């Protein structure tokens with residue numbers, strides 16, 4: 001592809017020297033697991049998000065799984081979430097033996113429609129997982145209000161929203177726990193798998209520290225059956241180099257998004273992504289809505305330009321969740337989104353000229 005969805009090579013080349021020095025430092029130290037880089041990264045991410053604690057784990061999926069365990073979610077509990085997300089959000093609920101309960105999404109932001117949460121609450125409901133989809137924060141004010149009224153835990157899925165905020169309160173700092181993914185293509189990504197849980201609760205942080213390390217607080221003493229879910233020192237070192245640049249990376253993503261908006265919003269048949277007042281979108285994806293999706297994808301592909309459908313099948317219609325018993329029509333907004341969303345290339349190194357070419361190609365196609 002001449003223009004890929006994300007260009008990890010361009011970013012790597014830009015910071016190659018600093019990364020090389022960091023990697024060499026870790027190799028020379030021969031301290032690979034739970035060492036100084038993980039501790040420093042945890043401190044830096046806690047400071048950045050405005051939380052008291054951050055606990056590094058092996059992936060974003062593990063962050064969600066361990067956060068659910070650490071906040072006391074048990075088999076048979078119900079956890080309310082969105083059907084328009086990556087499968088990992090629901091998988092983490094299933095790992096516990098709890099049941100994902102979906103609510104439909106908002107047309108504009110594609111985030112969970114928080115006005116519908118209350119209608120899904122039963123005696124078994126114990127938690128809500130809002131997902132800040134594509135980098136636009138969910139309506140956390142309303143999520144927290146419902147949660148407080150009904151005594152529910154709230155775990156934010158921040159896999160796509162590193163740096164996003166609502167009125168300067170960062171995602172990951174609103175609720176009982178915030179779960180981040182450092183998958184390579186994320187706004188802050190490492191060079192393998194990685195994740196982080198942020199929390200203000202001393203108890204949740206202590207539980208997470210133990211759960212990620214075989215249920216152990218004191219070496220070779222195991223209070224619970226835990227997991228091996230640790231971020232390693234090499235990945236933590238790489239993330240520390242990139243964390244220094246995250247504000248620039250997110251600013252550049254936003255600039256390209258504004259440039260897309262400027263051109264595409266004038267084209268009939270295209271709906272550009274919304275950014276609601278007071279919200280700071282970090283455009284992990286730049287996702288338009290169009291009924292001409294197939295034709296646009298083909299026109300772009302013919303010019304060597306990538307595009308992608310996130311997500312073609314909402315979770316309630318996935319084979320793996322057949323047993324939940326939802327049918328077609330259960331969540332019409334999510335289902336419509338699955339039919340007409342199209343994500344265009346967006347990354348900090350994307351050139352303004354590339355955005356022009358993409359917009360011209362779409363215009364010619366329409």
Ligand SMILES: Cc1ncc(COP(=O)(O)O)c(C=O)c1O
Nearest residue numbers: 059060061086088089159181183
């Ligand atoms: C919304 C969402 N939740 C969870 C995850 C899981 O993260 P990871 O791939 O690091 O396990 C991802 C990323 O892939 C995601 O996009």
